[in-house]
Amino acid sequence: MAPARWWGYPAASPFMATDNDLDEAVQAAREAFPIWKARPLEDRQQCLHRIAYKLESRQDELRPILFHGEILAKIEIDNALRFLRFNVMSHKIEYEDEFVRIVSTYPPLGVIAAALVMGNCVSIKPSPMTPYATLKCVEYTLHLLPKGIEARMTTHPGIDKISFTESTATGRRIAESAGQSLKRVALELGGNDASIICADIEVDEVAARVAQGCFFHAGQMYVATRRVYVHRDILPQFRSTFIAAVQKIYHLVRDFLADSAKQAHTFSVGGPDRDGDPLPGLYISPTVVDRSPDNARIVQAEQFGPINPILEWSDEAELIHRVNATEGGLSACVWALDVATAERIARQLEVGTVWLNSFATPHPHGYFSGWKQSGIGGEWGRQGLLSYWHTKALQFYK
Numbered sequence: 599m600a601p602a603r604w605w606g607y608p609a610a611s612p613f614m615a616t617d618n619d620l621d622e623a624v625q626a627a628r629e630a631f632p633i634w635k636a637r638p639l640e641d642r643q644q645c646l647h648r649i650a651y652k653l654e655s656r657q658d659e660l661r662p663i664l665f666h667g668e669i670l671a672k673i674e675i676d677n678a679l680r681f682l683r684f685n686v687m688s689h690k691i692e693y694e695d696e697f698v699r700i701v702s703t704y705p706p707l708g709v710i711a712a713a714l715v716m717g718n719c720v721s722i723k724p725s726p727m728t729p730y731a732t733l734k735c736v737e738y739t740l741h742l743l744p745k746g747i748e749a750r751m752t753t754h755p756g757i758d759k760i761s762f763t764e765s766t767a768t769g770r771r772i773a774e775s776a777g778q779s780l781k782r783v784a785l786e787l788g789g790n791d792a793s794i795i796c797a798d799i800e801v802d803e804v805a806a807r808v809a810q811g812c813f814f815h816a817g818q819m820y821v822a823t824r825r826v827y828v829h830r831d832i833l834p835q836f837r838s839t840f841i842a843a844v845q846k847i848y849h850l851v852r853d854f855l856a857d858s859a860k861q862a863h864t865f866s867v868g869g870p871d872r873d874g875d876p877l878p879g880l881y882i883s884p885t886v887v888d889r890s891p892d893n894a895r896i897v898q899a900e901q902f903g904p905i906n907p908i909l910e911w912s913d914e915a916e917l918i919h920r921v922n923a924t925e926g927g928l929s930a931c932v933w934a935l936d937v938a939t940a941e942r943i944a945r946q947l948e949v950g951t952v953w954l955n956s957f958a959t960p961h962p963h964g965y966f967s968g969w970k971q972s973g974i975g976g977e978w979g980r981q982g983l984l985s986y987w988h989t990k991a992l993q994f995y996k
Contacts (some may be wrong), residue, residue: 611982624756681716797832814957817901825921882903892920932952948970964978
């Protein structure tokens with residue numbers, strides 16, 4: 599590995615893959631594919647359970663690579679393990695009468711960047727910005743499986759499907775490139791998720807939880823809330839409570855800096871300035887914008903940071919129109935004591951997932967997909983896993 603930067607000092611960086619590296623990786627996957635897909639589903643599941651156990655046993659080494667923060671790193675690893683241990687259902691009988699029985703079977707697609715359990719082989723492309731955790735996971739787990747360049751991956755004839763998570767602009771280029779050879783794609787792209795707050799909620803409780811959904815991970819999650827629509831009847835109370843919760847997040851962290859400064863600790867990098875705020879650099883305080891126009895960029899575009907507009911609503915039909923009037927359609931949240939009201943609103947939203955009375959909490963059993971410009975296809979749940987198989991119908995006539 600070549601030098602990189604780590605807390606101001608050289609650490610390591612991976613070498614960039616060449617076309618030959620990609621060819622060799624795909625060829626290795628192609629050679630392993632017939633053996634791997636022939637293994638029973640239960641065996642493949644056991645392999646993934648062993649991988650989960652291995653990653654769990656090495657998580658102390660993975661945490662500092664993932665995050666400079668014990669709690670966030672643990673959450674990230676725990677979520678990865680939960681999804682890795684998700685099991686699948688088997689083939690199913692679709693229809694049967696006295697004349698015919700129709701059975702859906704699911705042969706694996708081939709070489710794909712996901713879904714080992716479905717019998718596919720995998721070519722992994724780590725993010726060039728954060729490759730270390732991916733490389734470490736492969737290092738820890740490769741021996742548990744049987745032996746067996748971004749632009750070129752999308753056109754390589756040996757790759758059967760591309761699974762990609764990132765921006766809508768990059769997703770368009772991947773879809774266009776993969777379409778040259780009619781590859782399947784699963785694209786989880788940008789979102790502009792809304793949280794809808796109904797008038798009957800418990801303001802103190804819900805405002806704090808909505809703030810968590812907005813600013814967790816500094817708002818740098820595709821499922822983070824980007825727009826908060828609050829019913830007019832409770833807007834003043836909700837806004838003040840919400841702002842207090844946001845300020846609490848900021849001051850909680852800033853207090854650590856202030857205490858270290860008070861104790862005359864030495865700051866090797868960063869630290870508070872004379873006003874107690876971080877030094878100039880890549881920092882931004884959690885920000886709430888009050889009642890921006892619906893056509894404002896902060897409402898229409900994905901901010902991907904700790905910035906959120908609070909918007910007012912009173913008429914439900916108008917609310918639905920406003921929430922749906924964006925190019926994205928990844929997910930949303932609806933908060934209401936009356937579950938029937940929450941469900942009625944949720945069913946009208948043009949998004950792939952709606953959480954009722956919760957901020958975004960993806961679950962491995964729930965299909966996760968984007969509508970409109972937020973993606974093609976999806977992941978997780980039975981439907982997501984089946985997207986890594988062909989569907990073959992066997993029709994047995996009696």
